[in-house]
Every structure is written in structure tokens, then in C-alpha cells.
Amino acid sequence: MEKEILNMDEAAELFGVSIKTFIKLLREEDVPARKIGREWRFSRTALIDWLSKGSSKMYSSSEQDVRQFFEKIADKWEEISSGIYDHSIINKLIDSGLLNKDMTVLDYGSGDGFISRGIASHVGKIIAMDMSGSMLDELERKAKQQGIANILTVECEESEVPLRDGRVDMVCASMILHHIKYPEEIIQEFHRVLRPNGILFIADLLPHDDEEFRINMHDYHSGINPAELEHWLLDTGFGSIGIERLTDMGKEKKNIFVLTAIKAERV
Ligand SMILES: C[S@@+](CC[C@H](N)C(=O)[O-])C[C@H]1O[C@@H](n2cnc3c(N)ncnc32)[C@H](O)[C@@H]1O
Incomplete structure (x- = not known):
């Protein structure tokens, strides 16, 4: 069964991007995430949901x-x-x-x-x-x-x-x-x-x-x-x-x- 709670490496892997790009995304966009102590944690479902709600128009315009x-x-x-x-x-x-x-x-x-x-x-x-x-x-x-x-x-x-x-x-x-x-x-x-x-x-x-x-x-x-x-x-x-x-x-x-x-x- 797939893990629901992901760490930073796993979240970046889910999106298919490097850690560097993922960190940039965290800084610049409203990604669903929590920082617990010094560690980032992500919900797989929330990340997929966030991704699917984006629109290419936002960028091309x-x-x-x-x-x-x-x-x-x-x-x-x-x-x-x-x-x-x-x-x-x-x-x-x-x-x-x-x-x-x-x-x-x-x-x-x-x-x-x-x-x-x-x-x-x-x-x-x-x-x-x-x-x-x-x-x-x-x-x-x-x-x-x-x-x-x-x-x-x-x-x-x-x-x-x-x-x-x-x-x-x-x-x-x-x-x-x-x-x-x-x-x-x-x-x-x-x-x-x-x-x-x-x-x-x-x-x-x-x-x-x-x-x-x-x-x-x-x-x-x-x-x-x-x-x-x-x-x-x-x-x-x-x-x-x-x-x-x-x-x-x-x-x-x-x-x-x-x-x-x-x-x-x-x-
Ligand atoms: C502020 S002007 C500078 C023009 C010139 N280099 C100067 O110093 O006067 C910016 C120029 O970059 C072009 N430009 C802006 N974003 C670009 C991009 N992402 N890729 C390629 N050209 C771009 C624009 O079409 C524009 O001609």
C-alpha cells in the first residue's frame, strides 16, 4: 500500500522534480504542507489534489x-x-x-x-x-x-x-x-x-x-x-x-x- 504521509524526498519524487525545484515550489507557491519540528511532512492525497487544481493558464498568461x-x-x-x-x-x-x-x-x-x-x-x-x-x-x-x-x-x-x-x-x-x-x-x-x-x-x-x-x-x-x-x-x-x-x-x-x-x- 502507498504511504499517505511523505517526507520531502518522497514528495519531490511524487512530483517527479529535484529536491531543489521542490524547495523552490514550497517557497513560491501555496503547497499543502506542515513543518513538524525541523521536518517537512506532506499528505500524498493533498499534494495530488493541489496539483490537479492548478491551471496552465496561470503560467501562459x-x-x-x-x-x-x-x-x-x-x-x-x-x-x-x-x-x-x-x-x-x-x-x-x-x-x-x-x-x-x-x-x-x-x-x-x-x-x-x-x-x-x-x-x-x-x-x-x-x-x-x-x-x-x-x-x-x-x-x-x-x-x-x-x-x-x-x-x-x-x-x-x-x-x-x-x-x-x-x-x-x-x-x-x-x-x-x-x-x-x-x-x-x-x-x-x-x-x-x-x-x-x-x-x-x-x-x-x-x-x-x-x-x-x-x-x-x-x-x-x-x-x-x-x-x-x-x-x-x-x-x-x-x-x-x-x-x-x-x-x-x-x-x-x-x-x-x-x-x-x-x-x-x-x-
Ligand atoms: C527590458 S527589455 C531589454 C532589452 C535590451 N536587452 C536592453 O538592455 O535594452 C527585455 C527584452 O527581453 C525580452 N524578453 C522578456 N522575457 C523574455 C524571455 N523569457 N525570453 C526571451 N526574451 C524575453 C523582451 O521581449 C524584451 O525585448
Whole structure:
């Protein structure tokens, strides 16, 4: 006969997920559970009941929201984003000395190519990937106007990185992690597509409490906590992590940090 009362390992196994994913679920959703002393206990029946009452719409509607938002405002994004951040993100990247003319860069969540177009003359080839076709249309239009010819645009599904393992020298993710429900999962994808010793560059909002801004911008998170991000990166196999708060942006802009990390070679 099947056990009715389950411990954490058994509950995770029932759902067919790792302990790590299950713990995340406990933190983020209303899973029926009791903590008795230091031990978690679950009712098999309650877990199955909880699972069967969920709805896929709950997830797809928020994805569609973000995509629809960017589809709609693609031609205005440059103006909108200029109120949030400025060229100092690109300057950090260029001044880092990490770019070279032989490298292939993946710009994930490229939008209209703020990063791609900003660094195009410093690198070999750029793959600009985004789930919004309209944002990529904007990128192509602006790149053409600027005479930039080394950017390849790729429309992807939400949080998917359709590239083979170890294909790029650098991944840039500017202002994208706060849109993604589980940023640690896309970080694993960035790690996968980077070659050993490849570089990850992230720029994002520091945690804030401007709820109106979060809702208007269709952000999933109110910024990204750099300490938590560092933890995910170390867990995934990145090292040499450097985090810096941008201080040279105008006062009216948001608080932004930039981060670089290196994909450690497996030993
Ligand atoms: C805030 S804009 C940033 C654009 C650009 N990287 C920049 O720094 O200006 C976020 C972009 O990421 C895309 N995006 C948001 N969530 C995504 C996801 N889960 N997968 C792929 N692209 C996503 C949006 O379509 C949008 O173009």
C-alpha cells in the first residue's frame, strides 16, 4: 500500500522534480504542507489534489503578457528605456577589456539591440535573441540605419536558448532576468551555450519597491538581488564573479548593477 504521509524526498519524487525545484515550489507557491519540528511532512492525497487544481493558464498568461507588452511598445522602447538606464552599461562592457574582434556574442533578450548595436564594432559576430519579433524588427531597422552588418537576429520561445552547447564566447543579458520567473534556470542555459572560460555579462535593476513601475514594465521581479544571483552563478559553475553598482547614471534613472562571471573549466 502507498504511504499517505511523505517526507520531502518522497514528495519531490511524487512530483517527479529535484529536491531543489521542490524547495523552490514550497517557497513560491501555496503547497499543502506542515513543518513538524525541523521536518517537512506532506499528505500524498493533498499534494495530488493541489496539483490537479492548478491551471496552465496561470503560467501562459503572464508569459503572453510580457511578450504582448514588448510587441506593442517595440517602436517606443528606446524612449522608454532612456528613462531607466543609459549608455553607461555599454561603456562598462567596452571598458572591461573583455571584448575582442574574434568573439561570438549571444545577446539574450536583446530587444531593439541596445547592447548588440552598442558593442557591434568591438566583436566578431552577435546573435541577438528575443521572444518578441517586433523588438527584433526594430533591432534590424536600427542596425541597418547604422550600417551594422554583424548581428544575426533569432526569435526564440520564452526563456529558450536554441543554440548548441559551447557555441558562444560571451553571453550578455541586459535587463532581462527580472522578466523571468526562475532566473536561475536561464543562467543554466547561458552556462550551457558558453564555451569553457566563456564570459557572462549581466546588467539588471537592483531590488526596489516601486510596485507601480514593476507593473507598468511587466516585470516579474522588483529587481534582482546580486547576492542571490552570485549564489545561483556559483551553483551553476561560474567563477571570477565581479559585481558593480553603476554610479555614473543620472539621478532620475533606476539603480542598476553590472556583473561579469566566467564559466569555469570542468576539472
Ligand atoms: C527590458 S527589455 C531589454 C532589452 C535590451 N536587452 C536592453 O538592455 O535594452 C527585455 C527584452 O527581453 C525580452 N524578453 C522578456 N522575457 C523574455 C524571455 N523569457 N525570453 C526571451 N526574451 C524575453 C523582451 O521581449 C524584451 O525585448
